[in-house]
Amino acid sequence: MGTQQISAPPGAEPVVSGVIHCNVRHTAGFTVIGNHLAQHRGLSLVAVGLAVHIQSLPAGARVGIKRLAERFPESETRIAAALRELEAAGYLHRSRVRLGDGRIVTRTVSYNQPGADTPAAPVTKPRVARGAAESPPREPAPVIPAPAQPPPQPAAVLVPPPIARTAAPAPLPQPQACTPELQRTAAALLSDLRRHAPQLVLSETDIRVLVPGVVTWLERDSHPDTVRHALTADLPVPLNHPAKLLRHRITALLPPPLPGAQDLAPPARPGAIVIPLQNCDRCDRAFRSRHPGHCRDCRTDLSTAA
Structure with a gap:
């Protein structure tokens, strides 16, 4: 008996499906969303x-x-x-x-409403009670201009848009020996960049052009994870030309060769004759000869036995 029954107004059908709102008026800590x-x-x-x-x-x-x-x-x-x-x-x-x-x-x-200017505060007119005589309008108070003050200096300065490039870009680094294995590794690394940064979607032509530069990094003992981090870190927003950005980073961030890496395999002297190694047919010992056969010890034993 103490429960108040809430009924719909006459002529209105009650909501039995879909969303039913149970709203409470907010008085603090709320945001108006259109x-x-x-x-x-x-x-x-x-x-x-x-x-x-x-x-x-x-x-x-x-x-x-x-x-x-x-x-x-x-x-x-x-x-x-x-x-x-x-x-x-x-x-x-x-x-x-x-x-x-x-x-x-x-x-x-x-912007809480794109394309709309901030409306000016409305001027409210005082309400007059019914039957009361309206008072004559008051003359507006004279407006005293405020003393001129120098405009405040802005705390931030907009960065000017980049100037169009007039000089040709630096050439892409070329490897010393672009082996098929390094080519496959570089192509797979470039194709996989979109998994780590969806903006870096490259075409097959872009990948073929950039592969020699990545191979140069791999030749200089750069780990694939190091190359991937250098190409995907701190990408600009928005990124309009991913292939041009990767070309710039591959060229500008190329690490130098490791010290002593070129001394590990000194180039052969021009005109030097290198005699290949052969395995002895009898003892399987390695020896240098232009033709297969027996090593010196086995040839001596065979001549002694004869």
Whole structure:
């Protein structure tokens, strides 16, 4: 008897399927999100959730890919893809800025409604009670201009866009001996880069062009993991030309040969005659001769026995 029965208004059919909302009015600690974001048909669920999270953060919060990957279970690859979706839809704008101490950081601007200007505060008109005489409008108070102050110096300076390259790029390093085994290893390493960085998708032509440079790294005793880290670490966002970036890194980051590596196998003197090694037909001992046969000891024993 003490339980209050809640009934639907006359003429309205009760909701028996689908979602049923049980809403509580928030008075603190909430963020207003538009339905244009929450019900966006062109964004993935990861992108929508990431946009909601970013809009709920205070100004100055760090929203880098690594910081978001530490906060959420999604990988850095999925978070980077979601950020690109939000940039394409106009909810985010990221730019590289240079601070006063020379450091370059990423500035992220979040828009809760892309393409809309910030509305001005509405002017409310005082309400007058019914039946009361309206007071004559007051004259606005004179506006006293504030003293002119010098504009504040910006704390960050936008990095100018890169200037188009006019000089030809440095030639790709060439190996001393591009053996088939090294070629296969280099081609497999380049093809596998997209597993570690989805932006590094190369065509077969790009791989054939870059293989000699990677073989040069392998000739200089560079481990494949070392080469892979040098090619995939700290990739720019967005990456428009992966093959050009890899060509630059292969050329600019090429390590020098190990000390003494060239002394291990000195080149043969020009004109020197090298007599091949043969195995003795009797004792299987190695000896130098142009023709197979017996070693010196076996030839002596055979002559003595004869």
